[in-house]
Amino acid sequence: MAWQRKVLRVDLTRGTSRVEPLNMEWANAYIGERGLGTKYLSENMDPKADALGPDNVLIFATGPLTGTMASTSGRYAVLCKGPLTNAIACSNSGGKFGAEMKFAGYDLIILQGRSEKPVYLHIVDDEVEILPADALWGKGVWFTEDWIKNHHGNPNLKVASIGEAGENLVRYACVVNDLHRAAGRSGVGAVMGSKNLKAIACHGTKGVRVDDPKRFMAVVKETHKKLAESGGRKELTKVGTNAMIDVMQEWGGLPTRNFQEVQFEGTGKINPEAAVTPNAHGHVNLITNKACFGCTIACGRIAHIDKEHFTVVNRKEYWHASGGLEYETAYALGPVVGVDDIDALTFANFMMNEHGMDPISFGVTLAAAMEMYEMGVLTREHTDGVELKFGNAEALAVMAEKTGKGEGFGKELGMGSMRLTAKYGHPELFMGVKGQEFAGYDSRALQGMGLGYATSNRGACHLKHDVFGEDMEDISGNNKAQPVKDSQDRVAMIDSTGLCLFTTAGWGVEDFVAQLDAACEGSWTKERCLESGERTWTLERMFNMRAGLTGADDSLPKRLLEDPAPSGNAKGKVAELGKMLPEYYAVRGWTTEGMPTNETLNRLAL
Amino acid sequence: MQKSLLIDPDKCTSCLQCEMACSFEHEGVFNPARSRIKIFEFEHGKRAVPYTCTQCAEAWCLHACPVEALVRNKTTGAVEVRDEICVGCKVCTIACPFGTVNYNPDSGKVIKCDLCGGDPQCAAACPTEAITYVDSAWTGYERMQAWAVKTDTKAATA
Numbered sequence: 001m002a003w004q005r006k007v008l009r010v011d012l013t014r015g016t017s018r019v020e021p022l023n024m025e026w027a028n029a030y031i032g033e034r035g036l037g038t039k040y041l042s043e044n045m046d047p048k049a050d051a052l053g054p055d056n057v058l059i060f061a062t063g064p065l066t067g068t069m070a071s072t073s074g075r076y077a078v079l080c081k082g083p084l085t086n087a088i089a090c091s092n093s094g095g096k097f098g099a100e101m102k103f104a105g106y107d108l109i110i111l112q113g114r115s116e117k118p119v120y121l122h123i124v125d126d127e128v129e130i131l132p133a134d135a136l137w138g139k140g141v142w143f144t145e146d147w148i149k150n151h152h153g154n155p156n157l158k159v160a161s162i163g164e165a166g167e168n169l170v171r172y173a174c175v176v177n178d179l180h181r182a183a184g185r186s187g188v189g190a191v192m193g194s195k196n197l198k199a200i201a202c203h204g205t206k207g208v209r210v211d212d213p214k215r216f217m218a219v220v221k222e223t224h225k226k227l228a229e230s231g232g233r234k235e236l237t238k239v240g241t242n243a244m245i246d247v248m249q250e251w252g253g254l255p256t257r258n259f260q261e262v263q264f265e266g267t268g269k270i271n272p273e274a275a276v277t278p279n280a281h282g283h284v285n286l287i288t289n290k291a292c293f294g295c296t297i298a299c300g301r302i303a304h305i306d307k308e309h310f311t312v313v314n315r316k317e318y319w320h321a322s323g324g325l326e327y328e329t330a331y332a333l334g335p336v337v338g339v340d341d342i343d344a345l346t347f348a349n350f351m352m353n354e355h356g357m358d359p360i361s362f363g364v365t366l367a368a369a370m371e372m373y374e375m376g377v378l379t380r381e382h383t384d385g386v387e388l389k390f391g392n393a394e395a396l397a398v399m400a401e402k403t404g405k406g407e408g409f410g411k412e413l414g415m416g417s418m419r420l421t422a423k424y425g426h427p428e429l430f431m432g433v434k435g436q437e438f439a440g441y442d443s444r445a446l447q448g449m450g451l452g453y454a455t456s457n458r459g460a461c462h463l464k465h466d467v468f469g470e471d472m473e474d475i476s477g478n479n480k481a482q483p484v485k486d487s488q489d490r491v492a493m494i495d496s497t498g499l500c501l502f503t504t505a506g507w508g509v510e511d512f513v514a515q516l517d518a519a520c521e522g523s524w525t526k527e528r529c530l531e532s533g534e535r536t537w538t539l540e541r542m543f544n545m546r547a548g549l550t551g552a553d554d555s556l557p558k559r560l561l562e563d564p565a566p567s568g569n570a571k572g573k574v575a576e577l578g579k580m581l582p583e584y585y586a587v588r589g590w591t592t593e594g595m596p597t598n599e600t601l602n603r604l605a606l
Numbered sequence: 607m608q609k610s611l612l613i614d615p616d617k618c619t620s621c622l623q624c625e626m627a628c629s630f631e632h633e634g635v636f637n638p639a640r641s642r643i644k645i646f647e648f649e650h651g652k653r654a655v656p657y658t659c660t661q662c663a664e665a666w667c668l669h670a671c672p673v674e675a676l677v678r679n680k681t682t683g684a685v686e687v688r689d690e691i692c693v694g695c696k697v698c699t700i701a702c703p704f705g706t707v708n709y710n711p712d713s714g715k716v717i718k719c720d721l722c723g724g725d726p727q728c729a730a731a732c733p734t735e736a737i738t739y740v741d742s743a744w745t746g747y748e749r750m751q752a753w754a755v756k757t758d759t760k761a762a763t764a
Contacts, residue, residue: 067636068626068636069623069626069627069630069636069731071623096622099638103637103638103639156639179650179651180650180651203639204639205637205639205640205712206637207629207633207635207636207637207639207640208635208636208637209634209635209636210636213630213634217630224733228733287652288652289619290619290620290651290654291619291620291621292621293621293622294621294622294623294626295619295621296621296623296733298619298621298733298734300651302650302651302652304652320649320650320652321649321650321651321652322650322651323650323651
């Protein structure tokens with residue numbers, strides 16, 4: 001119950017597929033989605049394998065609560081070794097694909113090997129076909145979804161696909177489903193591209209059952225109510241995640257112009273207020289909000305670009321509505337590149353979705369290129385004649401499209417910031433960890449966030465821990481190790497259920513536990529669930545250690561460790577990683593070099 | 607008082623809680639493929655429209671059924687399928703001008719909205735009140751009121 005107890009294993013090299021039973025021992029230890037996917041990945045590949053080679057394994061994983069009436073039950077994760085970090089990659093997504101995959105009867109889809117020619121997977125319940133994707137190769141995500149639905153005459157198909165960025169092995173290419181929801185980070189789309197797999201299209205009619213339906217419905221009624229009444233939830237529904245841009249601006253934690261500054265003068269032009277205010281032509285950016293599968297929050301934004309804006313004035317094909325700005329896209333296509341033109345940001349975001357790229361990594365890579373351009377390291381000769389200065393909205397729009405399509409300087413931007421800055425002799429300008437770029441929070445102004453970034457198993461990420469409260473209560477690096485560790489384990493558990501992290505706006509651990517306990521057989525306690533989260537975290541860490549990473553990779557850029565924040569609440573402060581990291585290793589039960597001790601591994605049955 | 611489902615597409619976020627609630631009520635499983643109500647999305651999610659049976663007073667499906675498996679529930683006004691009589695001939699699915707009667711290949715019977723016997727679970731599950739269950743005689747009440755409030759007779763006579 002809750003799990004479908006089936007795994008679909010596809011061998012792309014041989015062009016075959018087979019169904020195998022879900023390992024319930026692993027499901028009981030790792031719950032599902034992120035945790036269970038990590039276990040399957042660890043058991044199915046050598047972490048030393050080339051991330052873009054055929055020996056990497058790509059896993060689509062749902063959780064036990066995916067496809068149930070629990071709020072936000074649409075989530076699935078994509079796991080593999082990441083080409084940006086050479087560490088474990090685990091990116092989750094909403095939309096409707098994840099639930100559909102579960103309705104077709106599969107908890108996990110494991111993709112191995114590499115197809116000789118471009119293919120896509122077509123799944124309707126038990127029927128699984130590997131079909132040629134020649135008509136789709138070289139096309140974007142939006143074309144691909146439409147084509148597949150039309151080709152099969154089945155509007156009920158849900159599609160997860162890669163755009164040209166995934167095909168071109170852009171190191172931060174994503175897997176996009178339902179047009180504008182994405183397993184966004186760490187380059188999982190490039191791995192899909194390296195396997196010559198264009199898309200997975202899925203329709204299911206089997207449904208999902210739970211262990212104790214009566215109790216589950218009673219629990220869900222309560223959790224729905226709790227979430228509905230939460231102030232944080234109301235804010236997410238009404239304003240969306242971009243409410244954060246005003247908070248970070250005020251706080252002084254908004255990374256600006258490649259982290260040279262922590263406040264941006266142009267937030268008023270790209271914040272939620274700007275999105276609902278008519279411009280000179282009477283155009284309003286935001287149209288409506290939208291939910292993912294099963295979600296009673298609906299934080300997603302649907303927006304459109306002013307028809308008279310330079311990005312689309314002669315391009316009618318981009319006049320329609322699509323996914324709008326969320327906080328991370330607004331930050332990475334805005335302050336960090338110094339741009340304050342909301343239509344240019346929205347256009348760049350459309351490019352990210354259509355061509356399948358992570359806007360965070362793209363934006364921060366472009367920011368590093370802009371800094372090098374302003375230093376004179378890069379010139380117009382490198383940049384196809386584009387004036388690559390901070391604040392140039394045209395440069396943002398042009399480079400977003402070039403990177404997506406793999407044209408000109410876009411190919412260089414597709415390497416990601418670490419490789420790009422190294423190539424041009426300025427590795428210190430890479431703003432990220434383990435090869436992955438930072439999200440929109442500055443480590444000098446949010447110390448626990450900095451520790452979380454440094455220790456995140458998939459490279460810099462804001463979604464693998466949750467210490468906003470602690471960071472804003474105490475701006476120093478004191479007492480951050482324990483809450484970072486605890487929240488990392490908690491988030492790993494939540495990510496493993498099949499539900500969305502944003503429900504924590506209204507729910508505590510006990511709410512996830514109550515829903516799991518009613519849906520799944522056996523007894524699910526808070527202790528068991530949190531231990532499962534810690535087990536997942538530690539297994540991810542062990543994957544990385546086996547891949548060749550060490551404690552030395554738990555680092556932050558020199559800029560954040562040595563150059564004080566120039567303004568805001570943290571003015572004069574640097575990231576206190578040197579103090580926090582040893583404390584963190586100690587509370588984790590790891591050696592001073594950051595290796596989990598045998599005692600810790602035994603305690604977690606690893 | 608007879609009640610009807612009132613659908614306001616402007617409020618729909620396309621979360622599909624209604625489809626899950628419907629399938630759970632009728633099949634005991636969360637399965638949008640077997641829901642009697644369906645959400646349609648247009649233009650990358652710009653619009654989402656819930657669609658289900660309107661319980662016609664002169665029901666095409668009911669008249670078309672050759673075995674009288676479709677029966678009016680006098681309390682709720684809903685046209686219900688009697689599974690023990692339905693032979694799965696699908697004539698009703700052809701007769702319905704709106705497409706809201708459909709065949710379930712798993713059971714060999716047709717399925718349609720039956721208003722859950724007077725407590726429609728789609729409306730109960732909807733988090734945004736895009737689907738509500740109201741007095742049949744006044745489904746237009748809110749819309750009338752919205753126009754009424756805009757009416758300014760003073761401006762015309764001043």
